[in-house]
Amino acid sequence: MNTFEERLLVELKNVVAERAEMAPSRRPRRNVRRFALAGGLVAAAAAIAVAVPPLLGEEDVAQANPVERRPDGTVVVHLREFTHPEQVEARLRKVGVPAQVNFLPSGKQCKEPRATFLDGRRTEGLFGDETSTPSNEVVIKPGLLKPGQTVVLDVWAKLKGDRVESSIVYPDVAVGQVGPCKPVGHGPVVGDDGVGDGPGSIEEERRRLPY
Amino acid sequence: MVGAKEGLARIGRDPAAFEEFYRRHIEAVSRFVARRTDDPHAAADLTAEVFLAAIDSAHTYRPAAGSEIGWLYGVARNVLAAERRRAARERRAVGRVAGRRLLDAEDIARLVERIDAESAGRRLHRALAGLPEGTRALLELIAMDGLTVTEAAAALGVRPVTARVRLHRARKLLDGLVPEAGLALAYAKEGA
Secondary structure, three states: OOHHHHHHHHHHHHHHHHHHHOOHHHOOOOOOOOOOOOOOHHHHHHHOOOOOOOOOOHHHHOOOOOEEEOOOOOEEEEOOOOOOHHHHHHHHHHOOOOEEEEEEEOOOEEOOOOOEEOOHHHHOOOOOOHHHOOOOEEEEOHHHOOOOEEEEEEEEEEEEOOEEEEEEEEEEEEEOOOOOOOEEOOOOEEEOOEEEOOOOOHHHHHHHOOO | OOOHHHHHHHOOOOHHHHHHHHHHHHHHHHHHHHOOOOOHHHHHHHHHHHHHHHHHHHHHOOHHHOOHHHHHHHHHHHHHHHHHHHHHOOOOOOOOOOHHHHOOHHHHHHHHHHHHHOHHHHHHHHHHOOOOHHHHHHHHHHHHOOOOHHHHHHHHOOOHHHHHHHHHHHHHHHOOOOHHHHHHHHOOOOOO
């Protein structure tokens, strides 16, 4: 470290020492709202007086891919089977989320362009805290969707016969018309631990380099 | 040694813990900043601001969300984005610790050297400027700052698989557009 960096360290340690002397409640804090609900769905339904009733009755639980609406309005798609994506779309429409859901086998992708997609920053928050969402769930905050926007869920599975060995969901938002998904090749290849890339991919290009 | 989560949370109230954290990351932060500014005084201010932001938000770190590095780079990105917005409104960045007033002539010379050393990164930064935001943010962190895909995903608050799919989609955009990015991506380490 050079002298500037040493001096900066001294000043910053003073800042930390001052903070340590402040009572915890007086330390400046970010406003972090937490939506997490403890326990299962039954507990959630009973715990809080709700303006919006939870939408997951007995009949829904038996469904292959139930769509749950939590008391705070958050919508959660539970993905369990790779059948009938149109049913998932219908359930999402019922809770106010226009959606296109595609179940794609490993190595395939939807032919582009099929829509204009929002780029990453502008979908921030819409899909909840993605890093802590289980990989077989999609969290959607319908309040953050604007008119004319459609949630597009591309879901990949590594299939062994009929069985889903592993699956990945890639959520995105399209603006305006969304064309149908025509599966074509050169899509992401699903490995045991998530998406890798197949032929023509970043990994393959790296392997081809002479370095 | 305490677990990572406890260690990071303590940097906001334990000067010794902060010092350890600072020494581990000062060079990486300084280079991150040097790739994004060509003025040594601004670089000094921004370096100070990044660590101040880390002190203030250490309590929000969640180990499940990814590595310490990914978290810190996320903080650094937010600081620089906020500074860009301030600069756009033509207000000077004034923090509790104004880094620039700690500079002497030798420090400035060293910072200028560091900025020069990162000039390739800055060229890349400019070349990436036209890409869609989500993809550009990822590529910056991977191609310019040398993060793994997993670390970059943590910095942006997305799942690693989301990052990989975005990169996959951007690959065709990149072919021919930014040769350095393509090469740099070829070296992108795949972390855990």
